[in-house]
Amino acid sequence: MTKFTVPTKNEVSENNQVIFDNLEKALGFVPNLYAVIAYSRNGLERFLTYQNAKTSLTAKEKEAVNLVVSQVNSCVYCQSAHLVLGKLNGFSDEELHDIRLIKSKDSKLNALVTLAADITKNRGKISDISLQEFFLQGYTKENLVDLILQISDKTAMNYLHNLTKVEVDFPLAPGV
Structure with missing residues (x-):
């Protein structure tokens, strides 16, 4: 290897x-x-x-997407990094744990992480239910495009680490 x-x-x-x-x-x-x-x-x-390009997603929403995509793609480096960054963006340990389990007590955030996980797992061929819930929670088509771009950003990093396996230089993410 x-x-x-x-x-x-x-x-x-x-x-x-x-x-x-x-x-x-x-x-x-x-x-x-x-x-x-x-x-x-x-x-x-x-x-x-x-x-670092502008997006319609908030910094907190971006971190939720980064974490759930990294979870789905089994990237320990990015899970570790985004647990740290998630806390810096206002998430509690419990909220970060829930996001890694593809859920949130906040209904809008739940719709976001559910759709992000669905898109990632199914390479864009998603269930209509997760997309409908995303829009019902107040997200827009602009948010959808920005979500897909955020997923692509994180997927690239996940693939890079999953392939290179360089040392994780953040506190190691615990299992869920």
């Missing part, structure tokens, strides 16, 4: 070195999975631009 190591700053392009510096300033470290993206000369900049 091919072993992936995390590239150091000196092993990546000059453009990626600048991004590493910016991540270090913003986060205090360069997450291992972002460093792996830097194997591509343009990949890290491209991904961060996509990831």
Whole structure:
């Protein structure tokens, strides 16, 4: 099996070195999975631009989607990262646990995580029930498009970690 190591700053392009510096300033470290993206000369900049683009989803909704998609895709790295980020965005431990189980006591958030899980599990070929509930809870077609884009963002990272298996540099997500 091919072993992936995390590239150091000196092993990546000059453009990626600048991004590493910016991540270090913003986060205090360069997450291992972002460093792996830097194997591509343009990949890290491209991904961060996509990831940080404006969306109709709130930061909290994005974190819920990130966590449930990572759960469905069995990505321990992203589950671990989004448990930390979920808490920073106001979720309690109980709420994060529920999201990983594809549920929420909040009916609107429940519709969002249910649809996100359905889209992820079924590669977009979803049940009409989850889509109807999404719209009944006040979400719009704009939100649906942004949800799909958020799922694609997280799925890319999930696949990257599931393939490379680089070391998780966040507190390890417990099983559910």
